[in-house]
Structure formats: structure tokens, C-alpha cells
Amino acid sequence: MSLWGGRFSQASDADLRALNDSIEFDHMLYAEDIEGSIVYARALADAGVITRAESESIIGGLRKVMREFDTDAFAFAEGDEDIHTAVERRLIEIIGDVGGKLHTGRSRNDQVATDFRLWSMRAADNLAGELRRLQAALVAVAEENCETVLPGFTHMQPAQPISAAHWLMSFFWMLERDLHRLRAARERMAECPLGSGALAGNPFPVDRQQIAADLGFERASENSLDAVSDRDFVADLLYVISLCAIHLSRLAEDILIYSNPAFGFITLDDRYSTGSSLMPQKRNADPMELMRGKTGRLIGNLTGFLTTLKGLPSGYNKDLQEDKEALIDSLETMYRLLPVITASVASLGINAEAMSAALSEDLLATDLADYLVKKGLPFRQAHHLVGAVVRIASEKGVNMSELSLDTLQGASSSFAEDVATVFDYRRSVEQRESFGGTAPAALRAQIERAKALLAR
Numbered sequence: 500m501s502l503w504g505g506r507f508s509q510a511s512d513a514d515l516r517a518l519n520d521s522i523e524f525d526h527m528l529y530a531e532d533i534e535g536s537i538v539y540a541r542a543l544a545d546a547g548v549i550t551r552a553e554s555e556s557i558i559g560g561l562r563k564v565m566r567e568f569d570t571d572a573f574a575f576a577e578g579d580e581d582i583h584t585a586v587e588r589r590l591i592e593i594i595g596d597v598g599g600k601l602h603t604g605r606s607r608n609d610q611v612a613t614d615f616r617l618w619s620m621r622a623a624d625n626l627a628g629e630l631r632r633l634q635a636a637l638v639a640v641a642e643e644n645c646e647t648v649l650p651g652f653t654h655m656q657p658a659q660p661i662s663a664a665h666w667l668m669s670f671f672w673m674l675e676r677d678l679h680r681l682r683a684a685r686e687r688m689a690e691c692p693l694g695s696g697a698l699a700g701n702p703f704p705v706d707r708q709q710i711a712a713d714l715g716f717e718r719a720s721e722n723s724l725d726a727v728s729d730r731d732f733v734a735d736l737l738y739v740i741s742l743c744a745i746h747l748s749r750l751a752e753d754i755l756i757y758s759n760p761a762f763g764f765i766t767l768d769d770r771y772s773t774g775s776s777l778m779p780q781k782r783n784a785d786p787m788e789l790m791r792g793k794t795g796r797l798i799g800n801l802t803g804f805l806t807t808l809k810g811l812p813s814g815y816n817k818d819l820q821e822d823k824e825a826l827i828d829s830l831e832t833m834y835r836l837l838p839v840i841t842a843s844v845a846s847l848g849i850n851a852e853a854m855s856a857a858l859s860e861d862l863l864a865t866d867l868a869d870y871l872v873k874k875g876l877p878f879r880q881a882h883h884l885v886g887a888v889v890r891i892a893s894e895k896g897v898n899m900s901e902l903s904l905d906t907l908q909g910a911s912s913s914f915a916e917d918v919a920t921v922f923d924y925r926r927s928v929e930q931r932e933s934f935g936g937t938a939p940a941a942l943r944a945q946i947e948r949a950k951a952l953l954a955r
């Protein structure tokens with residue numbers, strides 16, 4: 500039986516119902532829906548709208564419905580349009596007509612807004628837990644590799660030597676920002692719409708602050724018209740997820756490149772690698788390609804839903820029902836990706852020798868310019884002179900360190916015997932000891948700060 504059949508003389512069309520019904524996906528809101536109803540039944544009794552006995556009976560019936568869902572014993576019926584309809588239908592079957600008093604002053608508009616916020620708050624907490632686990636995996640591998648040196652790139656071209664820990668930790672801080680955004684979204688979300696009615700508010704004296712507190716919200720929403728149609732919290736989460744996925748897509752891209760045999764810097768564990776049906780030698784990093792690929796889908800969920808919101812007139816509109824599939828899909832996608840990405844990172848093989856073999860002296864050109872700066876030359880001049888040294892070495896087909904002191908002094912009289920100390924990758928890395936730099940000492944301090952955040 501539908502909740503709204505009274506004014507119609509004909510049942511709704513089956514195709515319309517297939518389009519309109521949301522039970523297929525909003526059944527996952529059952530716990531939040533029933534919790535909201537239990538608190539609302541109590542609020543109705545507190546306000547003297549129903550008797551304490553009626554409220555107790557409703558709450559007892561709701562607990563039975565909850566148990567049916569928890570044990571997979573709930574039987575959906577024809578006409579269960581959405582989770583709200585299904586729960587109320589079953590409640591009335593169990594406790595009789597008094598169950599029909601539950602919806603007094605309430606609308607599915609404030610109900611669904613409340614359910615979905617509660618559900619999203621819990622989802623935000625789960626997601627935060629997953630991100631923390633990935634951060635911990637990054638820190639663990641980084642800690643082992645403060646002294647491991649590899650070429651760092653800009654524009655995908657060799658730039659300067661960096662530590663492998665530096666590379667790994669860069670993703671820790673991206674995720675830290677994602678967690679900040681998630682917490683901020685969670686804080687904005689914690690506003691309870693229940694008691695807003697369909698749009699105009701509740702004519703019965705229910706205590707909305709009490710309802711909000713009982714459900715674990717921080718506060719009651721201020722404006723009933725806004726509250727029933729506000730889905731900013733969904734857009735917030737879709738954005739946080741998209742940006743987080745973009746960070747992980749970049750990590751995936753690095754892993755794809757570094758695990759290519761031409762680089763060979765890292766090896767993805769067998770458990771997280773895939774093969775080819777035709778080429779026996781293949782060792783593919785499919786999970787990383789899926790991370791990169793699914794990021795497109797996650798951004799699609801965000802832009803799709805923002806487009807849904809654009810241009811909606813005031814009040815609840817059925818377009819808003821699109822909020823659920825978008826967010827469910829994004830969360831499920833993340834819940835599938837994150838454990839695999841975390842385990843791939845935790846089991847990542849770091850090939851220090853291949854990293855070291857890939858170091859080339861051009862990565863030290865900046866250090867050579869810095870050497871001249873220490874001899875008193877303005878950096879701009881030093882940059883130009885070292886450019887000339889790079890060109891001479893390249894023309895002679897040798898490394899810069901193989902040029903004679905005479906040749907170097909031909910470029911600048913500031914070069915002296917001690918120039919030989921510059922051609923040392925470890926020294927280059929160790930010198931970058933400033934806060935946030937790639938030196939092992941700076942990294943150990945960075946890792947300590949990261950661990951303090953993880954311990955919070």
C-alpha cells in the first residue's frame with residue numbers, strides 16, 4: 500500500500516513505479532531510518548502529541564523491524580516505494596493502526612534528509628579510517644627508505660636526487676589534507692533536519708534540539724525550507740572523494756611508471772599484479788590503472804550531482820533522490836579501491852639499486868651552481884656558467900666529474916680542487932636539510948610529525 504494513494508482513483512503505472520521507486524538502493528538507510536523514527540516517536544510523546552504507551556508500542560514495533568533487517572528476515576512487499584514506506588508498512592503490520600501515528604507532523608522530506616545525513620556521517624567516519632590506514636602504510640615504507648636515493652623529476656625530466664621516503668611521504672600529506680576536508684564536511688553535515696516537516700516546519704511542539712542531540716547531530720537545522728532540500732553534504736563528500744581519488748590516481752601513475760622495467764624502481768607484489776593471457780612475460784599493475792580509471796567515474800559522480808542540483812526550485816524536488824546512487828557508488832568504489840591500494844603500498848618492493856643506477860650527474864647541476872654560489876658568485880651567473888659546463892661535458896661525451904680542473908676553470912676561475920665533493924648524490928640529498936626537505940634527517944623529523952598525527 501502506498502503512503503499517498505487517497506486522492507487517486509487509479510493505481511500508479513508499473514513503469515512509473517519502476518522509475519520512481521528508490522527501495523532498490525535506499526534500503527541501505529534502514530538503520531538510520533528506524534533510529535530516526537524511534538527518536539521521533541519519543542519526541543511526539545514528550546510533546547504530548549501521542550501517549551507514552553503509544554510511543555512505547557511504536558518503539559517496540561520499530562525495534563522488531565530493525566531486527567528483521569539486521570537478520571535479513573525483512574520481507575519487502577509490492578508497493579514498498581522506498582525505505583520509509585517499507586518500514587512504516589511493516590510497523591503497522593506488527594503493531595496495528597497506532598503505527599499510523601508515527602508520521603504525525605513528519606514528511607518523507609525531513610525524514611530522508613535526516614536519514615541520509617546520519618548515514619553520510621557514518622560513511623565519512625569509515626572513509627577517514629581507510630585513509631588513515633593508507634597513511635600508516637606510506638609512513639611504514641617511508642621509514643625504511645630515508646636513505647634510499649632516486650632521481651626526482653619535474654616535467655617528467657630528471658631534476659634533482661631525492662629520497663624514496665620523500666616521494667612516499669608527499670602522498671601522506673595529500674591524504675592529510677583530504678582528511679581535513681572530510682572532517683570539515685562532517686562538521687557541516689552534523690545538522691538535523693528532522694522536525695522540518697515537508698517544508699514549512701512542524702505544527703506540533705516537538706523539541707528539535709532534543710531530537711538532534713538524541714540522534715547524535717551537533718545541532719538542529721535553522722530553516723525548514725532549506726533543510727529539506729539541502730544536499731550540500733552530498734556534494735561535499737563527492738568532492739572530498741574526488742580530490743582524494745585524484746591524489747591516489749597520481750600515486751598510481753607514479754607506481755605505473757616506476758614499476759615499468761625501463762625504470763625498475765619498484766616492484767608491485769605478486770598479489771597485486773596481473774598477467775596477460777597472451778604474453779607470458781607480462782607483469783601488469785592493473786590495480787593502479789583501476790585507481791586512475793575509476794577516478795574519472797568518481798569525478799563524474801560529483802559533476803553529475805552538481806548538475807542535478809543546479810536550477811532546482813525551492814523546496815524538496817524528486818531530482819534530489821539522485822543523491823543516493825551517486826554517493827553510494829562513490830563510497831563503494833572507494834571501499835573497493837582503498838584496501839588494495841593500501842596493501843599494494845604496504846607490500847611495495849623498493850629497488851634501491853635500480854634507483855641508484857638511474858642517478859645521472861645532470862641531477863647534480865644545481866649542486867654545482869650552489870658550489871659556485873658558496874664561492875661568492877651570484878646564483879644567476881653560477882646557473883649560466885654551469886649551463887656551459889653541462890654543454891662542454893655533453894659535447895665531449897663525458898660526465899661533468901670527468902672534466903679536468905683546467906677545463907672547469909676555463910668556464911669559471913672559482914672552480915677549485917674541492918669541486919670533486921659535489922659529485923655525490925648522497926651529499927646532495929643530505930644538504931637539503933631545511934624543514935620539509937629531502938635530507939634523511941629532515942625526513943625523520945617529518946615522519947615523526949606524521950606519526951604524531953596518526954596517533955591522535
Ligand code: ARG
Nearest residue numbers: 521581607608611815819820
Ligand atoms: N525516496 C525519496 C528520496 O530519496 C524520499 C523522499 C520522498 N519525498 C517525496 N515527497 N516524494 O528523495
